[in-house]
Amino acid sequence: MPSRPDVRKVRRRKIAAVATIHDVAARAGVSVATVSRVLNGKELVREETSRQVRAAAKSLRYVPNVAARSLSIRRSQTIGIVLPDVHGEFFSEVIRGIDLAARAEGYHILVSGSHSDPGQMLEVVETMRGRVDGLVVMAPDVTIAPLEELPKMPVVLLNSSGVNGDAITIDNYGGARAMMRHLHELGHTRIAFVCGPRHNADARERLRGYRHAMRGTAAKSLRALEWSGDFTEESGFAAGSRIAAQAARPTAVFSANDSMAVGVLASLAAAGIKVPEAMSVVGFDDIPIVRYVAPPMTTMRVDIAELGRRAFALLLDAITDPAAHACRHERVGTTLVVRGSCMAPMNATKVSTQPHRAARGRSSSLNKGEVS
Amino acid sequence: MPSRPDVRKVRRRKIAAVATIHDVAARAGVSVATVSRVLNGKELVREETSRQVRAAAKSLRYVPNVAARSLSIRRSQTIGIVLPDVHGEFFSEVIRGIDLAARAEGYHILVSGSHSDPGQMLEVVETMRGRVDGLVVMAPDVTIAPLEELPKMPVVLLNSSGVNGDAITIDNYGGARAMMRHLHELGHTRIAFVCGPRHNADARERLRGYRHAMRGTAAKSLRALEWSGDFTEESGFAAGSRIAAQAARPTAVFSANDSMAVGVLASLAAAGIKVPEAMSVVGFDDIPIVRYVAPPMTTMRVDIAELGRRAFALLLDAITDPAAHACRHERVGTTLVVRGSCMAPMNATKVSTQPHRAARGRSSSLNKGEVS
DNA sequence: CCGCAAAATGTAACCGTTTACATTCGAGGG
DNA sequence: CCCTCGAATGTAAACGGTTACATTTTGCGG
Numbered sequence: 001m002p003s004r005p006d007v008r009k010v011r012r013r014k015i016a017a018v019a020t021i022h023d024v025a026a027r028a029g030v031s032v033a034t035v036s037r038v039l040n041g042k043e044l045v046r047e048e049t050s051r052q053v054r055a056a057a058k059s060l061r062y063v064p065n066v067a068a069r070s071l072s073i074r075r076s077q078t079i080g081i082v083l084p085d086v087h088g089e090f091f092s093e094v095i096r097g098i099d100l101a102a103r104a105e106g107y108h109i110l111v112s113g114s115h116s117d118p119g120q121m122l123e124v125v126e127t128m129r130g131r132v133d134g135l136v137v138m139a140p141d142v143t144i145a146p147l148e149e150l151p152k153m154p155v156v157l158l159n160s161s162g163v164n165g166d167a168i169t170i171d172n173y174g175g176a177r178a179m180m181r182h183l184h185e186l187g188h189t190r191i192a193f194v195c196g197p198r199h200n201a202d203a204r205e206r207l208r209g210y211r212h213a214m215r216g217t218a219a220k221s222l223r224a225l226e227w228s229g230d231f232t233e234e235s236g237f238a239a240g241s242r243i244a245a246q247a248a249r250p251t252a253v254f255s256a257n258d259s260m261a262v263g264v265l266a267s268l269a270a271a272g273i274k275v276p277e278a279m280s281v282v283g284f285d286d287i288p289i290v291r292y293v294a295p296p297m298t299t300m301r302v303d304i305a306e307l308g309r310r311a312f313a314l315l316l317d318a319i320t321d322p323a324a325h326a327c328r329h330e331r332v333g334t335t336l337v338v339r340g341s342c343m344a345p346m347n348a349t350k351v352s353t354q355p356h357r358a359a360r361g362r363s364s365s366l367n368k369g370e371v372s
Numbered sequence: 373m374p375s376r377p378d379v380r381k382v383r384r385r386k387i388a389a390v391a392t393i394h395d396v397a398a399r400a401g402v403s404v405a406t407v408s409r410v411l412n413g414k415e416l417v418r419e420e421t422s423r424q425v426r427a428a429a430k431s432l433r434y435v436p437n438v439a440a441r442s443l444s445i446r447r448s449q450t451i452g453i454v455l456p457d458v459h460g461e462f463f464s465e466v467i468r469g470i471d472l473a474a475r476a477e478g479y480h481i482l483v484s485g486s487h488s489d490p491g492q493m494l495e496v497v498e499t500m501r502g503r504v505d506g507l508v509v510m511a512p513d514v515t516i517a518p519l520e521e522l523p524k525m526p527v528v529l530l531n532s533s534g535v536n537g538d539a540i541t542i543d544n545y546g547g548a549r550a551m552m553r554h555l556h557e558l559g560h561t562r563i564a565f566v567c568g569p570r571h572n573a574d575a576r577e578r579l580r581g582y583r584h585a586m587r588g589t590a591a592k593s594l595r596a597l598e599w600s601g602d603f604t605e606e607s608g609f610a611a612g613s614r615i616a617a618q619a620a621r622p623t624a625v626f627s628a629n630d631s632m633a634v635g636v637l638a639s640l641a642a643a644g645i646k647v648p649e650a651m652s653v654v655g656f657d658d659i660p661i662v663r664y665v666a667p668p669m670t671t672m673r674v675d676i677a678e679l680g681r682r683a684f685a686l687l688l689d690a691i692t693d694p695a696a697h698a699c700r701h702e703r704v705g706t707t708l709v710v711r712g713s714c715m716a717p718m719n720a721t722k723v724s725t726q727p728h729r730a731a732r733g734r735s736s737s738l739n740k741g742e743v744s
Numbered sequence: 745c746c747g748c749a750a751a752a753t754g755t756a757a758c759c760g761t762t763t764a765c766a767t768t769c770g771a772g773g774g
Numbered sequence: 775c776c777c778t779c780g781a782a783t784g785t786a787a788a789c790g791g792t793t794a795c796a797t798t799t800t801g802c803g804g
Contacts, residue, residue, distance in 0.1 A: 440790035
C-alpha cells in the first residue's frame with residue numbers, strides 16, 4: 001500500500017486552507033528552522049535569506065499556528081481574568097486596564113465572569129489550565145484558600161483579603177478615613193454609614209475606616225448609624241429610605257460605594273429631603289455617573305484602570321521569571337473628589353476652615369474640586 | 373551515543389510538572405488511545421476499563437493540555453470578542469451575555485477592546501487567528517469591508533451596518549418610533565433630539581426614527597431641534613445647556629442614549645429647569661443607573677445581555693456547521709419603560725388618553741410602568 | 745471445538761511549531 | 775592546498791493530544 005500516504009497527503013493539503021511554516025520554507029527555498037528563526041528574530045540569519053523568507057511569508061499570508069506554538073514553547077501568551085458576577089462600570093474598567101496593559105506586551109486576555117461561589121470559580125480556573133500563563137482573580141468575598149491548590153500557575157489577587165500570594169488592593173481604609181476627615185472638617189458628627197456586603201473585603205475595610213473615625217466622636221450608639229447594604233443601587237435606596245424615616249437624622253450619609261450612594265440620593269429625593277442642604281451624601285469609587293447625578297456627588301476616587309494595569313504588571317513579572325519573583329502586595333491609593341453633594345450641616349460650626357492635609361499614608365492624596 | 377535519548381527523557385520528565393495522557397495510560401495499563409476515548413466519551417470502551425482510566429486520571433490530577441488538543445482537532449473552543457473602546461455598562465453587559473452563553477457550551481472568550489480605528493481592530497483580529505474559532509465583532513461605526521478579508525472564520529457583527537454576513541442589531545428605528553409615539557400621545561410636538569456619533573449605526577437609526585416621526589408634525593425648521601452629541605454624559609450635558617439657553621424651548625428632549633440623557637438631566641437641573649414639569653426628558657437603552665437619577669428616567673429598554681446571548685448562539689451555529697449555516701440578520705426588540713421623567717406639556721392637550729399599541733413590528737413591545 | 749463478526753484496544757501518523765544538535769559553507773592561517 | 779573555525783543552515787525529535795487503521799478479544803452459532 002504505497003499509495004496510502006499520498007492519498008493522505010493530498011487530503012491534508014486540501015483541508016489546510018492556511019499556509020504553514022513548511023509552505024513558507026518551500027517557497028523561500030530554505031528549511032523550516034530558518035523560517036522560524038527569521039520570524040522570531042532570535043538567531044543569526046543572513047540578511048538576504050531573511051528577506052526571502054519574509055517575502056515568502058507575506059505572499060502566502062502566513063500566520064503562525066498559535067496552538068502549535070504554545071504546545072512547543074509551553075506558553076500561551078494569554079492571561080485569564082476571573083471575576084465575580086460581571087456588571088457595572090467597575091468590572092469593565094478593570095478589564096479595560098488589564099486589556100490595555102496586556103496588549104502592549106503582546107498578551108491576550110481570557111475573561112470569565114459571573115462566579116458567585118468559590119466552587120464555580122475553581123472549576124473555571126481548572127478549565128483555564130494550559131490555556132493561560134497566569135491568572136488575575138478578583139474574589140473580594142471568598143478566601144484564597146481554594147486557589148492555593150492550583151499547580152504552579154502565577155496568580156494575582158485583586159481586592160482580596162488573602163495575604164500569602166501576589167495581591168493588589170485598594171487603600172480602602174485610608175480612603176474611608178480621608179473621607180471622614182473631610183466630613184468632620186465640614187462640621188459633621190452624626191454620620192451614617194451604608195455598609196457593603198458583609199463578606200466583601202473592600203466593604204469591610206471601608207467600614208473599618210469609618211468606625212475608627214467615629215470612635216473619637218461624641219455620637220452614642222454608633223451601631224445605630226450603620227445600615228446594611230450590598231453595593232447595589234437598590235440597597236442604597238432602601239437604606240436611604242430608612243434613614244429618611246428616622247426621627248433624629250444624621251447630618252451626613254457615607255455610602256460604602258457610589259452605586260449605593262446614588263440609591264441614597266434617589267431615596268432622599270423621593271422623601272423630599274434636600275441634598276446637600278438638609279443632608280450631605282458621599283460615596284466611594286468615583287464611577288463616571290456620579291458626576292451627573294443631582295447634585296454631583298462628592299466621593300473617593302479609585303483609579304480602577306490603574307488597578308488593572310498594576311495587576312498585569314505584577315503578573316507579567318511572575319510569569320517571566322517565576323523563580324526570581326517575590327510575592328508582593330501592592331496598594332493603590334484613593335483621591336478625594338469634592339463635588340456638590342455635601343456642605344456644612346445647617347446648625348453647626350465648621351471645625352476647621354483651612355484645607356486639610358492629604359490623607360495619612362502615601363497612598364491617599366487630596367484633590368479638591370472637579371478633576372478634568 | 374546511546375545515552376543521549378535517556379538524558380533527554382529524564383530532563384523532559386522533570387520539566388513536565390503535570391501529568392500527560394501517557395502517564396495516565398501507563399498508570400491505567402492501557403494505551404493512550406483508550407484514555408483519549410474514555411475522556412472524550414465518544415467511542416466504545418468497556419465499563420471496567422473506563423473506570424480504571426478515570427481513576428488513574430484522577431489520582432494523577434490529569435488535565436488535558438489544551439494546546440495539544442487544539443492543534444490536533446483544529447479547534448480552540450474559544451471565541452473572540454472585539455469591541456470598540458470598552459467602557460460603560462453597555463459593553464460589560466454584552467460581555468456578560470456572551471460569557472454566560474459561551475460557558476454553558478464549554479466555550480471560553482477572548483476579549484479585546486479599545487479599538488477606535490479599523491486598522492487597529494484588524495490587527496487584533498489577525499493576532500486572534502488560530503486562537504479562536506469565531507469572532508463577535510462590535511463595530512458600530514466602521515464598515516465591515518476590511519473584515520471581509522478574514523479567511524474562513526465565522527464572524528457575527530453586533531450593531532453594525534454591514535449586511536453581507538451574520539449580524540445582530542437592535543431595533544433602533546422601531547424603538548425610536550415607539551418612543552416618539554409615546555411623547556406624541558402625551559401631547560408633545562416640539563421635541564428636541566440629541567444625536568449620537570455621526571458614524572454610529574445605532575445612532576443613525578435612532579435619528580432616522582426620530583426624523584420620520586417628526587415629519588408629520590407642525591414643527592418647522594426641524595433641524596433646529598437636533599443637537600449633536602457623542603453618546604457621552606458630557607456631550608449630553610453640553611446639548612442640554614444649549615437647549616436650556618434657548619428662547620423658545622422644546623417641551624421634551626429625546627436623547628439617543630441614556631448616558632447623554634443623564635447629562636441632559638444634570639444640565640437642566642443646573643439651569644433650574646424642572647423635569648418633568650417644565651421639560652420632559654427621555655433616553656434609550658435603560659442602563660441600570662437611570663432608575664436612580666432624579667427623576668427616574670423614561671427610556672427604551674434594550675436587553676443587552678440578550679444581544680450577547682443571541683450573538684453567541686448565531687456564532688456557535690456558524691462554527692459547528694459552517695457549510696449548512698445560512699447567514700442571518702437578527703434584530704432584538706426594545707421595550708418602553710415609563711418612569712417619572714416625562715409628563716404632558718403644561719399648556720397642551722393630550723392627543724390621546726387611551727394606551728397606545730405596541731410599537732409597529734413584532735420586535736418592539738410595550739411595557740408601561742417599571743419593570744421589576 | 746472452530747470460525748467469525750463485533751467489540752475492545754493498540755499502534756503510530758499527524759497537527760504545526762521550536763530548538764538541540766548535525767552539517768555545510770567559506771574565509772583565513774599555516 | 776589543506777585544516778580549522780565560525781557562521782549559516784538543515785534535520786529531526788520533541789510538545790501532548792486525536793484518530794484511522796490494525797490487531798486482539800469476546801461472544802456465539804454451528
